[in-house]
Structure formats: C-alpha cells, structure tokens
Amino acid sequence: MVFTTAINCIRARGPDEFWRKRQIFRLAAHYLGRRRNCYSVTIKIVHRALVYATKGRHLRKEDMKSLHETRITAGCEQHNITFKDFKEGLARCDILLNRRSLADLAAWEPYSFKALTDIAKQRLDDDGLSRSK
Amino acid sequence: MAALKRVQQWATFARIWHVFDASWQNPFESAELLKKYLMGLHKPIYHPMNDCGDHVIVINSLDIALPGDEWKKRVYFHHTGYPGGATWTLAWDLHKKDPTLRRYTMERLHIFPDLNVPQSLMKNVSNQIRQIRPVPKRLDAYSEKEVKEFPKIIDLPKDYILR
Numbered sequence: 528m529v530f531t532t533a534i535n536c537i538r539a540r541g542p543d544e545f546w547r548k549r550q551i552f553r554l555a556a557h558y559l560g561r562r563r564n565c566y567s568v569t570i571k572i573v574h575r576a577l578v579y580a581t582k583g584r585h586l587r588k589e590d591m592k593s594l595h596e597t598r599i600t601a602g603c604e605q606h607n608i609t610f611k612d613f614k615e616g617l618a619r620c621d622i623l624l625n626r627r628s629l630a631d632l633a634a635w636e637p638y639s640f641k642a643l644t645d646i647a648k649q650r651l652d653d654d655g656l657s658r659s660k
Numbered sequence: 661m662a663a664l665k666r667v668q669q670w671a672t673f674a675r676i677w678h679v680f681d682a683s684w685q686n687p688f689e690s691a692e693l694l695k696k697y698l699m700g701l702h703k704p705i706y707h708p709m710n711d712c713g714d715h716v717i718v719i720n721s722l723d724i725a726l727p728g729d730e731w732k733k734r735v736y737f738h739h740t741g742y743p744g745g746a747t748w749t750l751a752w753d754l755h756k757k758d759p760t761l762r763r764y765t766m767e768r769l770h771i772f773p774d775l776n777v778p779q780s781l782m783k784n785v786s787n788q789i790r791q792i793r794p795v796p797k798r799l800d801a802y803s804e805k806e807v808k809e810f811p812k813i814i815d816l817p818k819d820y821i822l823r
Contacts, residue, residue: 594707602704633704640704 595626602633606644612658616647619654672705675768677715677784679777683723684795693792694718698768715768716789717781722759722773726751 541547548566554576555562555569562572600610608616617624622643624632632640651658661669678697682690696702700712726734734751749757760771770781799807816822 597701597706598704601702601706604702605704630704637704 592626595630598630598633599626602629602637602640603644606641606648608644608648609659612651612656613644613647615656616650617643619650620646622646673712675714676786677717677781678787678789679717679719679782679785680789681720681791682718683720684725685792686727687724688727689792690718690724693789694769697789698766713768715770715784717777717785718769718771719775719777720773721771724755724759731755 551566551570551573552563554573557563558569558572561568563569596610599613603610603613624643629640629643632643648658680690680694694716697714697716700706700710700714703712705712731752732750736749736751736754737746738749739746759773770777
C-alpha cells in the first residue's frame, strides 16, 4: 500500500543528516572545543541555550521595568513626591504615559517631568488625598 | 555644543560630595540611606553599569547609636584561614578598635570618627544629607538652672535617697 498524502511527512526525518546537524552546528559556531565539534555534546548545549534565550526574553522585560522604576523614583524624589503618589496622580488626570516614557522624560526632559509632578501633586491636593512622605 | 548645554552636561555627570552627620543615628538605617547616594540611585540617569555614584563623607561615626542591646549582642566573625583562626568580636569591642570600619571596598565612602575632616575633602562638599532621627539632648547638656526650673510632677519625700 502506498500513501501519497501528507501522512508521509510524519515519517520523513527532514533533510539529509549532514544538513540537519549543520543547522545545529551553526547555532553553536561561537562555542569552544567539543561543544562546537561533537554533535552529541552540541545538541545538549544548544537546547539549553535556546531555553535560556526564551527565559531571557521575559527577564529582560522585568529588568527594564525595574530600571525605569528606579529612574522615575529618582526623578520624583527631586520634586518631593513618591513614585506611588506620582502614578496615582497621573492616573487620575488620565495621563497614561508608560514607565519607559516617564523614565526618558526624567532623564532627558527634566522640565517636562517637573511639570508632570506638579500636575500629579495638584491633582492629589484637589482630591484631598494626603501625600505619603 | 552651546555653552549652556555644555555646563548642563558637566553638572549631570559631576560627582557631588555629600556630608552626613552620624551622631545618634542607627547605622543600619543610615546605610540604606547612604547606599542611595553612593550607588547613584537618586539620579534619573542611573544604570547598573553606569558609574554615577557620589561621594559621601560621614562625620561623628564615633557617636552612632545601635538599637536595643545590639552593642552587646551583635557579633562580627573573622577567620584567618588557619586552623583555630576563628575570632568573634562583639560590636562594642570592634567599635572601640576602629569606629570607621567599612566592610569590603566602598571607595567613595569616607568615614571620620569626629569633626576633623581634611580641608581638601571638606571643600568639595556641596550638600548635607538630612539625619534620619533627631539627636536627643542629654541631661548633662542642660544647664543647672534649666534642670532646676523643670516642672516637677511630685515632691519627693525628705528621706528619699536620690542616686
């Protein structure tokens, strides 16, 4: 019995062995010693590296978030307002800037950032909220 | 680059010198405060790989105040590396030996036991960091007259022995 449909692809192992291995070796081109020369070692290391890369994509986002928060906190301190109050005040004014824009403003546009802190402070005072010190 | 921008650039990246009076301050709380200045966490240009920390001069480190009975209970451990080379030093003992103790290398932290700071360092200072807690006034700092005129709650009996 001869199958002529897509079911053949399940059993097919892809291209020739040489090219299959070469795909993996190319990912390991910058490793040293047997890590780049022996396939049985290379495949383990490459799999691990790909896992790290996947995790790293999430970690990078967290790292950047914490860095932006540090910078905004530093900027807020110069104007006597805490980061928490600052976010609250901006949210109440419908100023929906993300952390990255706020951190950029704090570093590169100090006067714009000061205006934002003034807005947040004024809003908190108008709403009768006591600012934490 | 315009002159104003140039000065702004210098001002941004210049290292600032702060002075902190450690008298009657809790060193563990002060460390949290000073860490911010030493690492540059108070600047919006902070980055972990960016060397933007400031200098901090700590004066009166002889007069720090540890909370509770920490002077008697806190123990610092040191091992010389040889067998039997372990030593344990109590906090009060260590403070008596060296009141300017720093662990590891904090090159931008300058600690002095009293007010005698070299003029070469003092002339750089441009900011004073606010103390965390108020300095209490001791009884011996009050004058005789003030102590006498302090409002009394009760009159002590004649035969009461004051020590």
